[in-house]
Amino acid sequence: MKRPFHALAATALLALIAALPAPARGAEPAMRGKANPAAVVERGQVRFTVLTPRIIRMEWSPDGHFVDAPSQVFIDREQPVPAFTTSTRDGTLHIDTDSLSLAYKLGSGRFAADNLTIRSRGFKTAFDWHPGLPEPENLKGTARTLDRYDGDVQPDTGKQLDLGQGLLSRQGWHLIDDSASFLFDDSAWRWVEKRSCADCQDLYFLGYGHRYEEILGDFAKVAGREPMPPRYAFGYWWSRYWNYSDSEIRELVEDFKRYGIPLDVLVVDMDWHRTDDLDWNPKYAKQDAFGQLVGWTGYTWNRSLFPDPAKFLQWLHSQQLKVTLNLHPASGVSPDEARYPAFARAMGVHDGKAIGIETADKRFMTSLFDTVLDPLHAEGVNFWWLDWQQWPDSKQLPGLSNTWWLNYVFYTRMQDADRERALIYHRWGGLGNHRYQVGFSGDSVISWRSLAYQPYFTATASNVLYGYWSHDIGGHMFADGTPEDQRHIDPELYVRWMQFGAFSPILRTHSSKEAGLRKEPWRFAPADFAALRQIVDLRYALAPYIYTASRQAYDTGISLLRPLYYAWPDQAKAYDAGNEYMFGDDLLVAPVTRPMQDGVANVSTWLPPGRWYDRNRGDVLEGGRTITRDYTLDEVPVFVRAGAVVPMNPPAVKKLQGWDDHAVVLRQFPGGSAHTRLYADAGDSEGYRRGEYAFTAIDGQRDTHAATLSVGARQGQYPGMPQDMQYTVELPDAALPESVTVNGKPYTRSDDAQPGHWQYDGDTLTARIVVPARRADQPLKVAVQFAGDAPDVAGLRYRMKRTTTAVEWLKYHWNSPAPLPDDVSLAAQLGRLIDYRPEQLPALVKAFDARLGKLPSEVDQTHADAQTKAQFARMMKAISAK
CATH class of the missing domain: 2.60.40.1180 (Golgi alpha-mannosidase II)
Structure with a gap:
């Protein structure tokens, strides 16, 4: 079953998009809290709103007053009214859509198990729901961060990462309790406000059976679409926590060009600003007036590293690079900041003291942008990397997540600038944060375990529409206690992580401030460097396909990277294949997440029903089964839907900005x-x-x-x-x-x-x-x-490649001045022979296949040592067995 754009569906979708009103400048698109009155059923203390055939809003208010303002999660309730019927029988209100049948006992008060039920209609996966019913088969969502996690375990505490609840469940339904979320006011730059009723219920029931893709699309309609990042964001991001200077960054950028590595985004970590008195040792670390560690927050360029920031940024832009700077805004603005006088005037502060941050204070945040951040943006900073790690909630509005709210504020402020597409990257703040990409997953431990967990972590995030996680590719830091002689990058692990990164939403390398953590591709051995450059080139080649899938995510709610059970919900193995995922409609990826043995990594992959083309071997396979194949360092387990057409860039494309x-x-x-x-x-x-x-x-x-x-x-x-x-x-x-x-x-x-x-x-x-x-x-x-x-x-290409590899190995173990047997030399050059005489392809292939069987015996007749003969024979046997 294939789920790309079909002709009729595409036409209807374009018509729907065209009918939507244009968003107001400086506001989230389609922030319309009040539903169409025809979708509303109100009876005294209760109000039901049929948002889609599969989503019903259910409100209970003791005084019969209900909420029409947009909430943090649900911003667009003004949807086309779906077909539904209402009736009252024996004091019970019934609401029926083509998917759901709701029954509520009128006059019975708050929603509870004894007065409210919703049953499925027409779903293969039937359900009979009431308030309080547990949801043990929820398919999970995502977490705020992977900071200090080794895979899904925090080594310091042994705690397992909690991914929370997502929108999807194998039981076929999910309930969102929106009663305690904050609301948006109706100001030009909408701001947060508390609900007036603490006892009211505001519930959203999602009933969908196994129609996962449909409910994600429904949710995107009422909770906001998954916005597209700028095109350049799908290129390579270089990031390292290091006190780079202007000159060193210029040298770094020149090295990228010198070694032919594409690059689109340069991330400058916190050392761009003054970090005086910063110390990791608790014995020497200082706290400021707000109890924060001195040195983390800063807004003033370090002029010893960047003598002329404007010219530095101008040069980076001349290299067609976008730039982001790290912000830790927890300490507000101190008197030693260059822009403190202007900020203090805007805040009405005249005592010369530091001004602490309050994210929910509109005057503070507006002044921070007007006097501090916008001038930096005008200087050439394209977007911001938010690195909030401090107290979880607003002090002014307890219960409001600072992470959630900072995402909203920074993203919508960038929309207000209206000069370029909005982009931030920060941690996940909770449901509704899918409207503010890109996610920064934090400081994960460098290990195979971390790599093995990230495909599953990234895929399940699509269950809450959070489709743009950006990981520290290669891991951020070594586990505590790692011996000094082991504190270096394992090249094989890094190559495999980069391969996953190339088939991830965002490809960004990063690492902690440690001298041994050098991830520049050209610092690795030739074979590792070749594999790294090859995978970055492949990422750039795939950019049109990825960008098209990003638009699809915006239109449909189906993220670029998602689990297999979206398209195969009735296949049990689709739920077990945690290391596999779909990357767009046509690519199934199963990254290598374990070390090789004897030069290859064996990976077992479940292929869903249908036909699949093996990108590495060039053969077409029948799905509905699990296969095991081996992969060399430069190979990634990628299977393409048979017959698919994948749009790609020509090899000359090395920049996505100005593409x-x-x-x-x-x-x-x-x-x-x-x-x-x-x-x-x-x-x-x-x-x-x-x-x-x-x-x-x-x-x-x-x-x-x-x-x-x-x-x-x-x-x-x-x-x-x-x-x-x-x-x-x-x-x-x-x-x-x-x-x-x-x-x-x-x-x-x-x-x-x-x-x-x-x-x-x-x-x-x-x-x-x-x-x-x-x-x-x-x-x-x-x-x-x-x-x-x-x-x-x-499968011929596979045999060609492995034969060439075997012959190269033999040459390096050949202890004789005599040449290799002719058949051995020719077997390694089939591609060249075909290039010279394509019209002889049938004869050349026939001769190649005939040679393969003879090579071990021909080598066995030479004066090579017995160990070399035996190993070459094993290599050739492995090729012929595939």
């Missing part, structure tokens, strides 16, 4: 058909919320005999949109085409991949059709026919 999106690679995988869409917008504005975007429909069919790919006329408009598009169609693991036509015009082969021709790449067994740039409002159809006697190349 020239007129050139796209459409990679069409074997084994089936596909319908998908390619999304594009301006990349760094809020216009995507207001209809400033474009979609291009793509349909394809590929089997062993032929491939067809249709690209529809682009629909939509956005500022700076290119009028022409240049498409390159790639068919990996394909036989040599017999014919290629584009819009009916025959294309001929060209070994240098000239536009208007096709090329065959022997190393990757890829047929590549390069279509010249053409108007994007014109449809395109590519048709490829393969020869009837074409060789079966499924």
Whole structure:
């Protein structure tokens, strides 16, 4: 069962989005607290609002006064009125939608087990709910932070991480008690306020059976959409807690260019500001007037490290880098801050004393932005990294989470600036915080256990729509007590963590201030460096696919990275595959999270029903089963829906900021058909919320005999949109085409991949059709026919790669001046032989397969030592057994 955009659903969705009113500047979009009166059923002390067929709001008020203001969680109750009926029988009110049947005994007071029930209608997973019913099969949500956790365990206390309750349950329902949440006022920059009734009940019942995707979409309608990060946020972020200087950062950026590593975001940790008297040793640490450790909070540049901040930021922008700075705002603003005089005047303070922070004080927060933060933003700081780790709740409004509220304040203030798309990164503050990306998961312990936990942690966060966790890739710090001789990065662990990072929402490396924690890719051995650069390049290649999935998350509530049970809710194994997840609609990822043995890591992967293409081996597999395959250091267990078309960037793209999106690679995988869409917008504005975007429909069919790919006329408009598009169609693991036509015009082969021709790449067994740039409002159809006697190349690429590896190993263990046997040398060069003579593909493949069986015996007849012969024979046997 595939759940990408279908044609009719896509049309209806676009119409719905277009009908939504444009958001007010400086406010969260669609913050409309009052529901359509036609959706409301009011009877004395109770009020029921049918928000969707699957969500009913239930209020009880002793005086019959109800809340219409938006709450922290539910900001848009003005939804299209779903079909429902009401009736009263024997003093009981009945409300029925096509999914739920509610019954409440009128005049019986507060909602309780004896006066309120909701039953399912038409769901395969039936339920009969009443208040107080436990929910043991909840599928979890997420946690505020992974600070100091080794996997899901806090080593200091042994405490297991609590992911709380998510919106989804295998029981088919979930209840949200919104009674104690705060409300928003109706000011221009909406602010928090307490509810007037402490005894009132404000409950939201979500009933959905196993229709998980539908209820996430419903929740997104009433609780706010999952906003898109700017396009550059999907590139590589470099971060390290280190007292970098201006010169050192410039050298770092030049090294990224020198070694060919793409980079889009530079994170500068807290040493950008003055950290005088900061000390980690409790014996020497000082506290300020507010009981906070001195040195953590700061807003004034350290001029010994950054003599001219404006020129430093200007230079970074000239390198097409976005910049974020770390903030620990707990101590407010002290008199030694450069902007203290302006801030004090704005606050009406004249005694020259430090001014403590109160996040719920609108005057404080407005003044902080006006006089302190906005000038830094104008200087060139693109967005803020909030690092609040202090007291949990507001002192002015007890019960208001400082984390939650700071996320709201910083994100919506950035929206108010209206210069660029809003972005922050901070910790999870609770339900409703999905509207303020990106999440910073904190300081996790460097271990295989931490890596193994993060895929599950990230996937379950989508159960509360928190789809953009950013982890400290590679881990933040060593476990307490780690011996000095072990306080260094394990290259294998780091490569595997980076591979997970590339298939995560945000790819950001980070580490604590420790000299041995050096994660620059070029500091590793050649094989590790090659694997690191390869995975970052793959991340940039996948950017169009990822960005399209981000738009899908905004439209539907289905996050980029999500558990398998969304699409396969009735498959028990989908709930057990905690290390696996879907990355967009078409990629299933099962990261390697354990060390290799004998040069490979064995990973068991449950493949859901359907057909799946193994990205590493190039073969198509039937799903509905668990398979075990081995992976070398540079391989990631990724399975693609058979027949999928994945839009990608050409290799030349090394920046996502200012991305020239007129050139796209459409990679069409074997084994089936596909319908998908390619999304594009301006990349760094809020216009995507207001209809400033474009979609291009793509349909394809590929089997062993032929491939067809249709690209529809682009629909939509956005500022700076290119009028022409240049498409390159790639068919990996394909036989040599017999014919290629584009819009009916025959294309001929060209070994240098000239536009208007096709090329065959022997190393990757890829047929590549390069279509010249053409108007994007014109449809395109590519048709490829393969020869009837074409060789079966499924799995051939795997055998080629492993054979090359075995021959390279043999050369380094060859203790003779004599050359290797001819068949051995030739077996390692099949890709090159095909490049030279693509038309001889059938004969070359046949000769290669014949050689493989002979290689061990040919080596056995040489003067190589017995140990070398035996190991080479084992390597070749492993290849032939796959």
